[in-house]
Amino acid sequence: MNVSKLAQGLRGSEIIKIAGEINELKRQGKNIANLTIGDFDSNIYPIPAEMKEGIIAAYNDNQTNYPPADGMLSLRESVSSFLKSRYNLDYTPTQILISGGSRPLIYSIFLAVVDPGEKVVFPTPSWNNNHYCDLLGAESVMIATRPENNFMPTADEIRSHLKGAALLALCSPLNPTGTMFGKKDLEEICDLVIAENKTRAGGEKPLYLLYDQIYSQLTFGAHEHFNPVSLRPELKDYTIFVDGSSKCFAATGVRVGWGFGPANVVNNMKAIVGHMGAWAPKAEQVAMAKFLANDTYVNNYLAQLKTNIQASLNTLHEGFQQLKAEGFTVDSIEPMGAIYLTVKVDYKGKTTPDGAVLNSPADINFYLIKEAKVALVPFSAFGTDEDLTWFRVSVGAITLQDIQAMIPRIKEALGKLK
Numbered sequence: 466m467n468v469s470k471l472a473q474g475l476r477g478s479e480i481i482k483i484a485g486e487i488n489e490l491k492r493q494g495k496n497i498a499n500l501t502i503g504d505f506d507s508n509i510y511p512i513p514a515e516m517k518e519g520i521i522a523a524y525n526d527n528q529t530n531y532p533p534a535d536g537m538l539s540l541r542e543s544v545s546s547f548l549k550s551r552y553n554l555d556y557t558p559t560q561i562l563i564s565g566g567s568r569p570l571i572y573s574i575f576l577a578v579v580d581p582g583e584k585v586v587f588p589t590p591s592w593n594n595n596h597y598c599d600l601l602g603a604e605s606v607m608i609a610t611r612p613e614n615n616f617m618p619t620a621d622e623i624r625s626h627l628k629g630a631a632l633l634a635l636c637s638p639l640n641p642t643g644t645m646f647g648k649k650d651l652e653e654i655c656d657l658v659i660a661e662n663k664t665r666a667g668g669e670k671p672l673y674l675l676y677d678q679i680y681s682q683l684t685f686g687a688h689e690h691f692n693p694v695s696l697r698p699e700l701k702d703y704t705i706f707v708d709g710s711s712k713c714f715a716a717t718g719v720r721v722g723w724g725f726g727p728a729n730v731v732n733n734m735k736a737i738v739g740h741m742g743a744w745a746p747k748a749e750q751v752a753m754a755k756f757l758a759n760d761t762y763v764n765n766y767l768a769q770l771k772t773n774i775q776a777s778l779n780t781l782h783e784g785f786q787q788l789k790a791e792g793f794t795v796d797s798i799e800p801m802g803a804i805y806l807t808v809k810v811d812y813k814g815k816t817t818p819d820g821a822v823l824n825s826p827a828d829i830n831f832y833l834i835k836e837a838k839v840a841l842v843p844f845s846a847f848g849t850d851e852d853l854t855w856f857r858v859s860v861g862a863i864t865l866q867d868i869q870a871m872i873p874r875i876k877e878a879l880g881k882l883k
Contacts, residue, residue, distance in 0.1 A: 479846035506862040510715040519752030532747040534739035536563025540754040569743035570724035573734040583631040588618035590847030592640040615644035620653035636677035638802030641857035655697040680803035682713035777860040784872035815882040836878035
């Protein structure tokens with residue numbers, strides 16, 4: 466049966482494809498350390514107890530009808546206060562949009578500010594920007610980043626691509642790398658956006674900046690989260706933020722995200738999300754409004770979550786650094802934020818014990834799945850060159866003990882390659 470050209474051209478999620486292979490092996494009785502999905506095992510990382518109680522109470526109070534299309538006012542007020550207290554950002558409830566997680570927000574930003582054929586500039590690796598461009602028929606301008614800069618884009622790499630672009634899409638802490646912008650690097654990029662917009666005539670659509678900070682509450686050590694509007698207040702009219710509860714409260718299934726930005730853009734996003742029906746469930750919104758308003762609940766939960774996530778990331782990083790010190794051609798980048806570690810497994814061209822040649826990062830990954838019972842995600846799933854032997858490792862669905870146990874299995878599997 467014929468389908469639309471859009472449907473014919475869409476690419477499925479590479480991560481979901483890998484997950485399918487893992488699930489098949491699990492059905493065969495094999496125990497795989499699944500480090501692929503950017504999610505939490507809710508038995509390891511449950512949502513805050515107060516949030517859970519609030520959701521149950523809201524359902525018991527029959528809060529089960531349609532919420533307002535832009536979100537419950539009580540939640541938008543709580544988000545407004547949260548933004549002020551955590552980031553010193555001033556956004557009124559009318560400049561905030563609640564949706565079912567962050568995906569509808571990102572898609573509605575694309576639809577609100579980008580026309581088919583216009584340029585969208587974004588770094589690789591990064592999450593899903595290429596797919597949103599496909600959905601819209603926009604031109605993807607993908608900026609290859611370097612491990613020397615922790616796979617974060619620089620102003621010099623972006624500079625030549627902004628002329629005539631409709632949107633620059635950035636994320637920090639970054640999915641898939643778990644790395645972050647430093648203050649100076651982000652300031653230099655902000656200055657490029659300001660300079661580009663000064664060249665545009667009155668009435669001409671500006672260059673907008675999408676800033677995804679969904680992981681901003683999950684930062685480690687001395688690493689500090691920065692955002693464009695705090696660094697350059699004149700960008701407030703051009704910056705649309707993506708944020709929410711999914712990652713910082715391990716609440717991916719609760720489906721409460723919030724976007725905020727200039728009123729003219731957010732109002733159009735509200736209409737788009739409303740037509741999609743992509744709002745968060747009402748009971749969850751009611752509970753989230755009460756939870757966010759209680760600093761003690763928020764701070765206690767974040768402190769524990771960050772401690773546990775950082776312990777897992779550090780253990781994995783130290784394990785790969787030990788393998789590197791022993792002569793294995795692997796590497797990793799210090800964890801800075803989010804739930805991800807960036808690792809290198811540079812065994813392309815090597816031969817397995819059964820005589821197969823590992824010709825690609827995908828081959829390396831499936832070898833590790835088979836021999837080490839460990840599954841990673843190649844950066845090619847996030848828009849990079851197919852030959853790049855760097856991988857995303859997600860620790861949200863695995864225990865610290867399982868991480869400690871899998872390092873020797875990786876060592877043994879790599880040691881068999883010739």
